[in-house]
Amino acid sequence: MKLLDSRTIVITGGSLGIGSAVAKECVRQGARTIIAARNVQDLSRTLADLKDISRKDHLSYALDVSDSGAVKRFAQWVSSQCGEVHGLVNCAGIYGPIGKSTQVDVEEFTRAIHINFLGTVYVCNAFAPIMSAQKKKKIVNYSGGGAASPFPNYSAYATSKIAIVRFTENLALELLDDNFDVNCVAPGFVVTRLHEETLQSGPEKAGKSFLETTKKQIEAGGVPAQTAAELTVFLLSEESDGITGKFISAPWDPWQDRQFQERLRTDKDFATLRRIDDKVFFKKT
Numbered sequence: 239m240k241l242l243d244s245r246t247i248v249i250t251g252g253s254l255g256i257g258s259a260v261a262k263e264c265v266r267q268g269a270r271t272i273i274a275a276r277n278v279q280d281l282s283r284t285l286a287d288l289k290d291i292s293r294k295d296h297l298s299y300a301l302d303v304s305d306s307g308a309v310k311r312f313a314q315w316v317s318s319q320c321g322e323v324h325g326l327v328n329c330a331g332i333y334g335p336i337g338k339s340t341q342v343d344v345e346e347f348t349r350a351i352h353i354n355f356l357g358t359v360y361v362c363n364a365f366a367p368i369m370s371a372q373k374k375k376k377i378v379n380y381s382g383g384g385a386a387s388p389f390p391n392y393s394a395y396a397t398s399k400i401a402i403v404r405f406t407e408n409l410a411l412e413l414l415d416d417n418f419d420v421n422c423v424a425p426g427f428v429v430t431r432l433h434e435e436t437l438q439s440g441p442e443k444a445g446k447s448f449l450e451t452t453k454k455q456i457e458a459g460g461v462p463a464q465t466a467a468e469l470t471v472f473l474l475s476e477e478s479d480g481i482t483g484k485f486i487s488a489p490w491d492p493w494q495d496r497q498f499q500e501r502l503r504t505d506k507d508f509a510t511l512r513r514i515d516d517k518v519f520f521k522k523t
Contacts, residue, residue: 240268241475245371246320248272250303250361251330253280255430256380259463260327260470261288267471270294272316274301275330303330303357304349313364323369325376325474328358328402333432334394337443347394354398355405362409366418376474377413377420379406380466381485385424386511391445403485403511410483419482421473426461426489461489469493484509 247264251257252273261271265288273288273296275281281298288296297319301312316323334350335342358379369375381403383389384396403422410420436444436452444452466488472478473486481502486509492498501508 240266241471241477242325243268245324245474246270246272246322247325247327247474248274248316248323248365249327249329250274250301250357251328251380253277253284253298255329255432256425256428256463256466257327257329258284258287259467260329262291263464263467263471264325264327264474265291265294265296267475268292269325269474270296270320272297272299272320274299274303274312276300276302302353303328303361304352306356306360309357309360309364313361313368316365317368322371323365324371325378326361326365326369327378327380327470327474328361329380330354330357331380331382331398332395333392333435334398336435336439337391339393342394350394351398351401354395355401358402359405362405366409366413366416369418371417373417373476374479375416375418376478377406377409377418378470378473379420379422381406381422381424383427385485391443391448400511406485407483407510414482419473419478419480421478421482422485423466423469423473424485424487425463425466426487427455428463428466429456429460430463465489485511 242264247269249257249261249271252261253275261273264271271288273284278300285296285298299312302308331354332350335346379402382399384392385400385403389396406420406422433452433456436449441449469488484502486493
């Protein structure tokens with residue numbers, strides 16, 4: 239048995255980068271997938287790749303997640319085409335404007351919030367009511383840089399991503415009695431087209447330190463997208479039942495370890511965003 243046998247998974251931002259890697263891993267693990275993104279050509283290429291992996295009736299849909307009406311129509315279309323939806327993955331996202339918050343174009347800042355954060359909200363709002371499963375229904379949202387620590391010069395991106403973490407925690411509690419597990423993934427520095435924007439922005443806008451870090455990460459290959467894809471499949475599968483409301487790092491957390499998984503299930507504050515005043519944390523030596 240594969241981890242996602244007989245499951246239907248919807249993936250936004252599924253045509254490129256991390257979203258594409260997630261879709262392919264879901265298919266390898268037995269799922270039927272519906273990928274959504276804005277670019278029709280990218281969708282067609284990735285859909286062909288998915289059908290090469292398995293002959294299931296995988297589907298694609300051109301979608302701007304920042305358009306709430308379009309998201310509702312997408313959910314209705316998926317429901318009519320597929321009936322049951324067992325898992326949802328929100329990968330769609332952009333960097334938005336790069337530079338000091340007092341100097342960037344606020345319209346572009348707003349657009350990033352609409353796509354990254356509100357897009358996640360819209361998709362969860364539209365799909366949660368139509369999702370069904372005999373056991374747990376699964377939602378996996380994607381956070382990223384700036385959610386766990388400051389990310390200057392990328393405030394639109396960072397604040398949208400930390401908003402996704404808190405939204406995930408809230409949604410997990412709101413849907414607890416409805417048989418949902420809702421979690422959030424931090425993929426690490428995955429080399430994608432977004433980083434070209436940093437290189438083009440230069441040190442004045444991106445900041446000298448992050449620009450140099452970006453160059454070094456790209457040269458080294460960064461974190462494989464497959465790492466986040468494997469964590470996502472775990473969170474979509476029955477193996478993660480009972481883990482909900484957590485913010486998990488794909489490259490840094492030992493999420494495959496059974497003891498770590500059990501702590502995710504039982505420790506309310508573990509792997510969440512909280513103030514740490516007057517608390518003591520122990521590091522491995």
